[in-house]
Amino acid sequence: RKEVEQDPGPFNVPEGATVAFNCTYSNSASQSFFWYRQDCRKEPKLLMSVYSSGNEDGRFTAQLNRASQYISLLIRDSKLSDSATYLCVSRTGGGNKLTFGTGTQLKVEL
Amino acid sequence: EPEVTQTPSHQVTQMGQEVILRCVPISNHLYFYWYRQILGQKVEFLVSFYNNEISEKSEIFDDQFSVERPDGSNFTLKIRSTKLEDSAMYFCASSVAPGGDQPQHFGDGTRLSIL
Numbered sequence: 413r414k415e416v417e418q419d420p421g422p423f424n425v426p427e428g429a430t431v432a433f434n435c436t437y438s439n440s441a442s443q444s445f446f447w448y449r450q451d452c453r454k455e456p457k458l459l460m461s462v463y464s465s466g467n468e469d470g471r472f473t474a475q476l477n478r479a480s481q482y483i484s485l486l487i488r489d490s491k492l493s494d495s496a497t498y499l500c501v502s503r504t505g506g507g508n509k510l511t512f513g514t515g516t517q518l519k520v521e522l
Numbered sequence: 523e524p525e526v527t528q529t530p531s532h533q534v535t536q537m538g539q540e541v542i543l544r545c546v547p548i549s550n551h552l553y554f555y556w557y558r559q560i561l562g563q564k565v566e567f568l569v570s571f572y573n574n575e576i577s578e579k580s581e582i583f584d585d586q587f588s589v590e591r592p593d594g595s596n597f598t599l600k601i602r603s604t605k606l607e608d609s610a611m612y613f614c615a616s617s618v619a620p621g622g623d624q625p626q627h628f629g630d631g632t633r634l635s636i637l
Contacts, residue, residue: 444623446625450565453611453633454630454631455613455628455629455630455631456565456613456628457628458625458626458627461623461625463623499564499565507578508553508555508570508577508578508617508620509555509567509570509578509580510555510557510565510567510626511567512564512565512566513564514563514564515564
């Protein structure tokens, strides 16, 4: 079983739509979680950390459910510039390495 | 905004040759990392480095790989005898501190092509 699993997509949505991505992780020792975005052939860029209480940054909301080992990202009012691959990332307690999912591709269209 | 810088942006090397990839982490960061991404695949951890020592490494990081911080600013990844399967995008990252919610910030990568 993959350590971090995501639906690869692509999700094709119209501009202004709300879209949600899900991610599951298999290692119960995972302690920290992040969403990164990656544009084609570019570096991963931190979008936001994910906290147990849920957190919001502008149009982006992240949720963590430790009991279900499930993370989500909600994007409201999608912009064309949101088109990218969204990477779900975990860090296991005691270590520094980040474990990446394969990413979910989002295409926002006019 | 401070950023991680990597050179070169693209390196083409013959199989069997040595290659050195260079990174300048963010200046007040103390923890450094290398990751790689084979085309079409996920980002994979290679190694983390702190206080002039490797703190963690993956199975990918075998004896052909080494890392070094030769001076106060550079952090390098050396591949001694490159193989075709080493072709990938190599990302350097750094963070202020390990663990917790401290994010790792990535450089824009070096595309390594082995012929």
